[in-house]
Amino acid sequence: MTEHKTETDSSGLVYVIGTEEEAMGWIGRESDPVEEAYPIETRAIEHFVEGIEDPNPLYWSDEFGKQTRWGGRIAPWGVIVLCKEHQVWRPEWMGTHEGQITFHCRTPLPGNRLLATDYEIECYKPFYPGDKMFINEKLINIAPKAFSIGKGHHITVENYFRNQRGELCYKDSRTVFRYRQAD
Amino acid sequence: MQLPEVKDTYYEDVEVGVEIPSISIGPLSHTQFVFIASSHHDWYPAHHDVEYARKQNLPDIFMNATWQHSLIQRLLCGWAGPNSIPRKIKYRMAAPIVRYETITVRGVITGKRFEGGEHLVDLDIWFDKEDGEGKVKEKITAGSAIVVLQGKG
Numbered sequence: 001m002t003e004h005k006t007e008t009d010s011s012g013l014v015y016v017i018g019t020e021e022e023a024m025g026w027i028g029r030e031s032d033p034v035e036e037a038y039p040i041e042t043r044a045i046e047h048f049v050e051g052i053e054d055p056n057p058l059y060w061s062d063e064f065g066k067q068t069r070w071g072g073r074i075a076p077w078g079v080i081v082l083c084k085e086h087q088v089w090r091p092e093w094m095g096t097h098e099g100q101i102t103f104h105c106r107t108p109l110p111g112n113r114l115l116a117t118d119y120e121i122e123c124y125k126p127f128y129p130g131d132k133m134f135i136n137e138k139l140i141n142i143a144p145k146a147f148s149i150g151k152g153h154h155i156t157v158e159n160y161f162r163n164q165r166g167e168l169c170y171k172d173s174r175t176v177f178r179y180r181q182a183d
Numbered sequence: 184m185q186l187p188e189v190k191d192t193y194y195e196d197v198e199v200g201v202e203i204p205s206i207s208i209g210p211l212s213h214t215q216f217v218f219i220a221s222s223h224h225d226w227y228p229a230h231h232d233v234e235y236a237r238k239q240n241l242p243d244i245f246m247n248a249t250w251q252h253s254l255i256q257r258l259l260c261g262w263a264g265p266n267s268i269p270r271k272i273k274y275r276m277a278a279p280i281v282r283y284e285t286i287t288v289r290g291v292i293t294g295k296r297f298e299g300g301e302h303l304v305d306l307d308i309w310f311d312k313e314d315g316e317g318k319v320k321e322k323i324t325a326g327s328a329i330v331v332l333q334g335k336g
Contacts, residue, residue: 009227050222055261064187078269116247124270148240174248
């Protein structure tokens with residue numbers, strides 16, 4: 001495997017640096033499922049819906065949830081951040097699993113910054129407090145692109161979100177603009 | 184504490200062409216941006232660090248894609264009721280949402296069909312924003328959605 005240079009932005013995201021030609025050869029790659037570090041937590045759900053001022057009782061009350069087809073409180077639909085940790089810092093001894101770094105960053109390209117542009121999600125089953133989440137992703141497309149903030153590439157990655165029973169709960173497609181910040 | 188009653192929108196009661204009740208949030212303070220960064224575990228600095236965002240040639244810190252998604256699901260699920268499923272949501276973000284703006288999320292019903300044993304409703308969805316001086320920009324984020332509703336049968 002070729003060793004690549006990496007660059008880290010001030011949020012801690014690590015970008016693998018390479019060429020467009022090399023990156024095109026990555027299209028179609030699929031990662032193994034990775035279990036998120038933490039199960040979905042009630043407090044994280046409430047923290048999340050507080051931020052968007054969502055009064056939906058399905059996210060606030062177990063008692064309410066029991067009166068619905070879901071049988072209890074659920075996580076807001078399609079909200080996949082509830083068990084994810086954006087790792088600003090971790091002790092070195094913990095290391096980093098390759099699968100924890102998205103194809104948006106680990107595909108070798110010149111860009112060292114990201115900006116989301118398009119999002120698509122399909123929801124089939126809800127996640128509940130206590131559920132574990134397993135995610136794998138597939139690199140769908142890379143296309144050269146230029147915006148006012150710079151030149152780079154649109155990268156489209158599909159993600160598959162399964163629970164501990166292996167049921168597909170959500171599937172999403174995220175397109176980001178990965179570009180090079182001027183030195 | 185009084186729990187709200189379980190109230191769903193039924194497929195049979197939905198009419199194509201009707202706009203569903205909109206939701207608004209804002210004006211968005213810097214505190215709200217930091218709160219969202221925290222609740223989303225999204226510490227990409229362009230979402231909370233003004234100096235960083237401007238160095239990137241961006242007008243200001245801006246809300247992330249997940250925040251936009253979560254407002255769309257709030258709009259759809261608030262209207263459709265607790266037994267619904269927002270089966271598909273798709274959108275493009277054409278302009279950043281920055282501090283002191285007020286966001287209104289809207290949706291209009293464009294179709295309905297019974298398919299695969301499910302009562303499906305199609306909608307166009309979009310965001311309008313108003314800046315701190317009252318200037319409005321429409322459809323800065325726009326897309327479509329499919330929601331699974333309850334049927335009466």
